[in-house]
Amino acid sequence: GRGGMITRIRRCDKGSGGQGRYVAPGRGCYGVGVTVTVGVVLGVALPELLGVGVWEQAGVAAATVVTNPFVPPEANRFPADTVDERIGQFTSLEPFRDGSPDRYLREIESSARRNVRRARDAGVVVRIDNGALPWLEVAHRDSMVAVGGRAKPPRFFTLLESHFIAGKDYNVYVADVDGVTAGTLLVFYFNGTVEYFIPATLPRYRALQAMALVIVTAMQDAAAAGHHRWNWGGTWRQQSTLYRFKRKWNAVDRPYRYYTRINRRELLRCRPDELRAAYGEFYVVPFHLLTTS
Numbered sequence: 523g524r525g526g527m528i529t530r531i532r533r534c535d536k537g538s539g540g541q542g543r544y545v546a547p548g549r550g551c552y553g554v555g556v557t558v559t560v561g562v563v564l565g566v567a568l569p570e571l572l573g574v575g576v577w578e579q580a581g582v583a584a585a586t587v588v589t590n591p592f593v594p595p596e597a598n599r600f601p602a603d604t605v606d607e608r609i610g611q612f613t614s615l616e617p618f619r620d621g622s623p624d625r626y627l628r629e630i631e632s633s634a635r636r637n638v639r640r641a642r643d644a645g646v647v648v649r650i651d652n653g654a655l656p657w658l659e660v661a662h663r664d665s666m667v668a669v670g671g672r673a674k675p676p677r678f679f680t681l682l683e684s685h686f687i688a689g690k691d692y693n694v695y696v697a698d699v700d701g702v703t704a705g706t707l708l709v710f711y712f713n714g715t716v717e718y719f720i721p722a723t724l725p726r727y728r729a730l731q732a733m734a735l736v737i738v739t740a741m742q743d744a745a746a747a748g749h750h751r752w753n754w755g756g757t758w759r760q761q762s763t764l765y766r767f768k769r770k771w772n773a774v775d776r777p778y779r780y781y782t783r784i785n786r787r788e789l790l791r792c793r794p795d796e797l798r799a800a801y802g803e804f805y806v807v808p809f810h811l812l813t814t815s
Contacts, residue, residue, distance in 0.1 A: 582785055583784075583785055583786040583789055583806075584782060584783065584784050584785060584786070584789060584806055584807060585782070585783045585785070586780050586781065586782045586783075586805055587600045587602075587780070587781040587782075588778065588779075588780055588805075589778045589779050589781070590778065591610035591612075591776035591777065591778040592776060595607070595777055595778060595779050598779070598781075599781075600781040601781075601783065602781035602782055602783055603782060603783055603784045604782050604784070604807065604808060604811060605779055605780065605781055605782075606779065606780040606782070606808050607759065607777060607778070607779050607780070608756035608757060608758060608777070608778055608779075608780070609756065609757045609758075609759065609765065609775050609776070609777050610753070610754075610755075610756055610757075610775070610776035610777065610778055611753075611754040611755070611757060611765070611768040611769065611773040611774070611775060611776070612751055612752065612753055612754065612773060612774055612776055613741070613751070613752040613754070613771055613772050613773045613774075614750065614751060614752075614772075614774075615716075615741055615744060615745040615749060615750050615751060615752055616745075616750065617629055618741060618742050618744075618745030618746070619745060621742075621746065622742075623738050623741070623742050626738070626741070626772070627738070629772050630770060630771050630772045631769075631770035631771075631772075633770055634734065634770045634771055637731035637734035638731070638734045638735055638738055640730065640731045640734070641697075641730055641731045641732050641734050641735035642735060644699065644730040644731075644732075645699065645700065646697050646698070646699055646704070646730060646732045646735050647697070647698045647699075648695060648696070648697050648698075648735055648736050648739040649695070649696050649698065650689075650693050650694065650695055650696070650743075651694055651696045652688035652689065652692075652693060652694050653694075654694045654696050654703070654706050655679050655682065655683070655694060655708075656679070657696075657703060657706060658679075658694060658706040658708060658720060658722055659674075659676065659679045661705070661706065661722035661723070661724060662674060662720050662722045665722055665723075668725075672798075674720065675802070675803075686710070690711070691710060691711060691712070692708060692709060692710045692711065692719075693708075693709055693711075693740070693743075694706055694707070694708050695707045695709065695736045695739065695740050696736075697723075697727075697732035697733065697735065697736050699727055699730060699732065703724075704723060704724055704727035704730065704732045705721070705722060705723035705724065705727060705732045705733050705736065706721075706722055706736075707719075707720070707721045707722075707733065707736045707737070707740060708720040708721075709740055709744075711744070711747075711749060714748070714749050714750045714751060715749065715750075715751045715752075715753050716740070716741070716744040716749050716751070716752050716753065717753045717755070718737070718752065718753065718754050718755060719755075721733055721736075737771065752771075752773075754768040754771075754773055756778070780805065782805075782807060782808075784807060789806065789807055790807065790811055790812055790813055791812075791813055791814060792812060792814065793812065793814045794809045794812060797809075797812075
């Protein structure tokens with residue numbers, strides 16, 4: 523990105539997309555238009571970037587600024603029609619610096635310690651197997667279907683190996699029970715941070731808490747490799763169960779915001795499924811604002 527800013531633009535026609543500052547307009551449920559997302563990586567948005575007409579230029583249906591979770595939300599304010607908030611949650615890997623997880627296990631909540639102990643007692647064995655992506659794809663899709671969630675599309679798993687280097691940019695951790703794969707976890711690495719990205723556990727093994735041991739093992743490996751922070755990702759305020767799960771691993775809160783300008787009010791007359799079909803994983807507007815939701 524330019525001057526500490528990252529910009530992404532995605533077409534709104536089905537099945538196509540691009541990254542960069544400019545892209546040909548597509549067609550969505552409301553007509554023609556693109557959306558723009560600006561990620562603030564240094565905590566300060568440069569006026570020249572927001573002033574060149576990105577917000578208002580022809581064809582931009584909506585534009586969103588996502589603030590830096592390591593800068594207080596009040597420090598970044600942008601002109602917006604709507605503001606959405608997430609809770610970023612991060613765990614320091616400093617307790618692993620002595621090469622042992624013992625200090626970290628003393629700092630997490632007792633329920634998390636019990637889960638790790640249960641997995642060890644059950645004989646769960648954790649290993650890295652970056653050839654397990656196909657298994658993860660199927661297990662992830664099945665688990666999302668079971669809870670009515672939105673799974674990563676097949677294209678994500680296909681492109682992952684084309685754009686990232688296994689063992690350097692990402693790893694797939696596998697939990698085995700009696701030689702059978704019980705669960706997997708995909709993590710990404712960048713700039714000292716580990717991203718907890720896609721976990722998946724077979725339902726019949728969940729009681730063994732295999733993922734708890736996977737998490738601690740992945741954290742310990744990451745600390746040994748020089749990483750210093752575990753990123754649990756953003757959580758909506760209404761996701762109380764997910765929030766508590768991350769919190770028990772000694773995660774600290776880092777709130778951040780989505781500032782969205784809506785240039786084409788017709789967007790608000792779209793149905794959620796129409797926006798998903800047009801934009802895929804791209805953030806457009808909060809669904810609670812839609813008049814048809």
